[in-house]
Amino acid sequence: xxxxxxxxxxxxxxxxxxxxxxxxxxxxxxxxxxxxxxxxxxxxxxxxxxxxxxxxxxxxxxxxxxxxxxxxxxxxxxxxxxxxxxxxxxxxxxxxxxxxxxxxxxxxxxxxxxxxxxxxxxxxxxxxxxxxxxxxxxxxxxxxxxxxxxxxxxxxxxxxxxxxxxxxxxxxxxxxxxxxxxxxxxxxxxxxxxxxxxxxxxx
Ligand SMILES: N[C@@H](CCC(=O)N[C@@H](CS)C(=O)NCC(=O)O)C(=O)O
Numbered sequence: 356x357x358x359x360x361x362x363x364x365x366x367x368x369x370x371x372x373x374x375x376x377x378x379x380x381x382x383x384x385x386x387x388x389x390x391x392x393x394x395x396x397x398x399x400x401x402x403x404x405x406x407x408x409x410x411x412x413x414x415x416x417x418x419x420x421x422x423x424x425x426x427x428x429x430x431x432x433x434x435x436x437x438x439x440x441x442x443x444x445x446x447x448x449x450x451x452x453x454x455x456x457x458x459x460x461x462x463x464x465x466x467x468x469x470x471x472x473x474x475x476x477x478x479x480x481x482x483x484x485x486x487x488x489x490x491x492x493x494x495x496x497x498x499x500x501x502x503x504x505x506x507x508x509x510x511x512x513x514x515x516x517x518x519x520x521x522x523x524x525x526x527x528x529x530x531x532x533x534x535x536x537x538x539x540x541x542x543x544x545x546x547x548x549x550x551x552x553x554x555x556x557x558x
Contacts, residue, residue, distance in 0.1 A: 357381045360401060360409040362388035364528055366420040366456075367408035368555050369521045373424050373514060375551035377431050420521075421456050424514050436514045444508065448515050451507045455518035459493050462486035463522060466529050487531065494526075494536045501538035505545065512549075520546040524556065 359374070361367040361383050374381050386407050392398055393405035402409040402418050409418045412430075417423050428436060438444035465486035469478045497519075506512045507519055523543045526533055533540045546552055 357413075358384050358411040360384050360386050360407050360411075362386045362407045363558060364525070365407045366521060368524070369420045369517050370408045370410060370423050370427070371555035372517045372520070372551055373427055373433075373436075375554045376436060376517070376549075377427065377433055379427070379431050421452060421518060424452070424518065428514055433514065436512070436517075438508060438511065438513065448508050448513055451515035452513075452518050455515065455522050459490075459519070459522045462489040462493070463525055463529065463531075466490070466531065467525075470529065490526075490531060494533065494539055498536040498538045501542050504542075506542070516546060520552065 357374075357379065359367060359370050359381050361371060362385065365388065367386075371381075371383065386392065386398065388407070390405075393402075393407075399405055401411070401416060404418070406418065408420050408423060409416060410423055410427075412426075417426060427433065434440075438448050463486070465482050469480070469482045469486075501507065504510075506516050508515055520543070523533060523539065523546070527543075533543055
């Protein structure tokens with residue numbers, strides 16, 4: 356059975372959320388999210404960089420949450436979670452799917468590292484301040500984009516919402532308030548109301 360290496364609050368939520376939306380059975384392998392465990396020989400044999408998520412699909416080990424999402428969609432008839440391949444809408448969908456990891460996550464990661472993960476003496480406040488200013492710019496952009504949309508690609512819920520929804524959930528966890536971006540806040544509320552999101556974030 357498909358195995359998902361998961362740790363609470365991490366990008367592996369994207370994989371669990373997608374699998375819940377697809378109704379594909381999986382086995383959840385909890386990963387202790389400590390440097391000692393992530394960098395242990397046993398875990399590095401699964402993810403050579405010591406990160407989550409990773410999946411093991413009958414011996415095929417994949418890392419990179421976005422790639423895992425695209426692989427699982429292709430393998431498990433996830434066409435209801437993407438626009439039709441090859442259409443302009445599909446191009447926009449890919450843009451948003453990758454925007455979530457490639458653009459939005461770096462400032463969030465900076466805030467996480469310099470607020471929680473690094474030793475107190477290694478935290479740099481100016482990194483946090485810069486990251487918050489960058490994130491504000493991205494959220495304001497997202498707010499304009501969502502002004503007349505239910506989901507990021509329009510009326511259809513897609514896997515790009517799963518990728519982005521994780522980012523917004525992390526904003527909540529790090530107390531980066533979404534209240535000043537009303538369209539983003541309403542969008543996030545729509546996403547968190549989904550049973551699949553609730554199952555994926557339950558533990
Ligand atoms: N681009 C990768 C990033 C993976 C990543 O950085 N995961 C974080 C958790 S959300 C992690 O494992 N961090 C632990 C570390 O870097 O030591 C992906 O999307 O899968």
